[in-house]
Amino acid sequence: MSFGIPILDNLYPATMDLWPIQAKEFNKVFPFYENLKQGRFTTTKCKDCGHVMFPPRGVICPECYSENLEYIDLPTKGKVLIFTEEVKGVPLGYESPLIHAVIDLGVEPCRRMITKIVNCPAGVLKRGDEVQLSVFEVPPTPIEKGRAGTIMAERVFFAFEPVKK
Amino acid sequence: MSRNAVILGGGQCKWGVREAHIMDLFQEAGKACLDDIPGLKPKDIDGLIVATSYAGRCSFQVNTAPVVAERLGLKPTSICTRCDTLCAGGSTAIILAKGLVESGNADIVMVAGGEKLYTPQKWEVFYSELASVDHDWEAPHGMGLPPPFFALTAQDHFNNYGSKKEDLAAVSVANYNYAATNPVAQMQKPLTLEEAMNAPSVVPPLTLYDCCPITDGAAACIITTDEIAKKYSDRPLVYLRGCAQVSLNNLSVNFPGAHLADWKHTRLAAEIAYKRAKISASDVKVAQTHDCFTISEVIEVEDLGFCKKGEGGEFCSSKQIEIGGKVPVNTDGGLLAVGHPFGATGIRQGTEIMKQLQGRARHQVKGADIGLTHNLSGANAEHTILVYGLEPVK
Ligand SMILES: [Zn+2]
Numbered sequence: 001m002s003f004g005i006p007i008l009d010n011l012y013p014a015t016m017d018l019w020p021i022q023a024k025e026f027n028k029v030f031p032f033y034e035n036l037k038q039g040r041f042t043t044t045k046c047k048d049c050g051h052v053m054f055p056p057r058g059v060i061c062p063e064c065y066s067e068n069l070e071y072i073d074l075p076t077k078g079k080v081l082i083f084t085e086e087v088k089g090v091p092l093g094y095e096s097p098l099i100h101a102v103i104d105l106g107v108e109p110c111r112r113m114i115t116k117i118v119n120c121p122a123g124v125l126k127r128g129d130e131v132q133l134s135v136f137e138v139p140p141t142p143i144e145k146g147r148a149g150t151i152m153a154e155r156v157f158f159a160f161e162p163v164k165k
Numbered sequence: 166m167s168r169n170a171v172i173l174g175g176g177q178c179k180w181g182v183r184e185a186h187i188m189d190l191f192q193e194a195g196k197a198c199l200d201d202i203p204g205l206k207p208k209d210i211d212g213l214i215v216a217t218s219y220a221g222r223c224s225f226q227v228n229t230a231p232v233v234a235e236r237l238g239l240k241p242t243s244i245c246t247r248c249d250t251l252c253a254g255g256s257t258a259i260i261l262a263k264g265l266v267e268s269g270n271a272d273i274v275m276v277a278g279g280e281k282l283y284t285p286q287k288w289e290v291f292y293s294e295l296a297s298v299d300h301d302w303e304a305p306h307g308m309g310l311p312p313p314f315f316a317l318t319a320q321d322h323f324n325n326y327g328s329k330k331e332d333l334a335a336v337s338v339a340n341y342n343y344a345a346t347n348p349v350a351q352m353q354k355p356l357t358l359e360e361a362m363n364a365p366s367v368v369p370p371l372t373l374y375d376c377c378p379i380t381d382g383a384a385a386c387i388i389t390t391d392e393i394a395k396k397y398s399d400r401p402l403v404y405l406r407g408c409a410q411v412s413l414n415n416l417s418v419n420f421p422g423a424h425l426a427d428w429k430h431t432r433l434a435a436e437i438a439y440k441r442a443k444i445s446a447s448d449v450k451v452a453q454t455h456d457c458f459t460i461s462e463v464i465e466v467e468d469l470g471f472c473k474k475g476e477g478g479e480f481c482s483s484k485q486i487e488i489g490g491k492v493p494v495n496t497d498g499g500l501l502a503v504g505h506p507f508g509a510t511g512i513r514q515g516t517e518i519m520k521q522l523q524g525r526a527r528h529q530v531k532g533a534d535i536g537l538t539h540n541l542s543g544a545n546a547e548h549t550i551l552v553y554g555l556e557p558v559k
Contacts, residue, residue: 016292018292018295018304018305019305020300020301020302020305054416054418054419055299055301055302055416055418082317082320082321082324083317084313084316084317084320084368084369085368085369086312086313086367086368088366089367090307091291091292091294091307091309091310092288092291092292093292093307094307098307098313100306100307100308100313100314100316100317102317102321102425109418109419110418112417112418112420112424112425113417113418114303114306114308114314114317114417114418115306116306116307157305159306
């Protein structure tokens, strides 16, 4: 792929990526993504004050600044509160229909979470529908490893999808 | 003797799709600003705060302030820095300039904001907007471009308060018609309710005229003290009476209200800004609120206290936001029609309020003595309010 900018030929601008850089070399919340690969939707809980936060934190509890955090499982099923469907003019990197919903996972702090809804044609979703976690692969991040060359760090991301009735 | 900050003058370049470099836009805005203050020379200006968010991405220029200073012939000695609060950058820079001049750490500060968003490859700007929200947690869901977020917000308002599409259309009509005679606005055409109601869909229930455009543009204003201002201008002094900037969440899962149309952070910012300015909502005669989407203006007139919570739709559709109404809003056309080059917007708003209070606005609100500007930024993650008045806070 060439844009006529010779120094960029064959280079992948990892910092312009749509998806998070998830590898442990670059991100202390890497356990979230490792758990996601196992189909688990997790976040961090403070073992000192009990606070459960979202998104998960790599270092401190935002309530008490304790570094004593543990990963806990969040529900993987929730209910659609409201949603909107974008059919035309979907932004680069997304497929039509691009469906967004506010969903309720039934526990704090995820009572009103905005997520993308996947595996769902336009015009089908209804308020109150049950949805479940959907984990999918996204392109790996090329990471330079000195003499070892460039490794491809595998990645996943999540959305929610309708539960088949 | 206390030093009271005032806005001495301001101006903007033509906003829209511009055949120009970001530094051309800053020069046009700097000239418009100094043209507004005959007698003020570049060498009189001792400070510069540049509000821009996408200069780093779309113009590949970080540390933007020294570049702008050089292009504008400024040689700052008190402050020369860039400020990024996305949509609130201009207002944030005005707040910072207020603090600097009132504390005696600066005398005459130019606040300049601008963005060049249309790039040779058009996809770049849409893609780059992924950086506007929490990149790792919200952008991957496609929340970078804001219409889906505000479409959900509109649904929550419709469901909880019974507002309707006609109320949103009334905001588009008011703001487009304000801008129709504004020569620097991106959109300069009158709009009818029928046109607004029949516009093409963007993200339901939002249609074309519910959404502000993507805009190239810049604006600049001068913040100084009342005593210094008297040397340069015999216009009425417009004081920066009070301000507040509130951030209670960034990720929408932590949204502070009961639902997306319940803007607790706006109410808190208004409460603090009004208290510092020693006014109440009923004192506000004219406002420039953040109409990035029509639904935003509907909710803002409620949570800024111009009407009861839930009655914003009725307030807008009964023309209370137009000249002759209870609080005329976005009297130069707002973000919807003047456009929204993020860092420049708050400066455009402050300049319009200054003109209203000095009695020289295009759509003049009679007897305006107190005005305010309001911005939201990010995925409705921060609220910024400045209260302007013809008298200092006593
Ligand atoms: Zn804690």
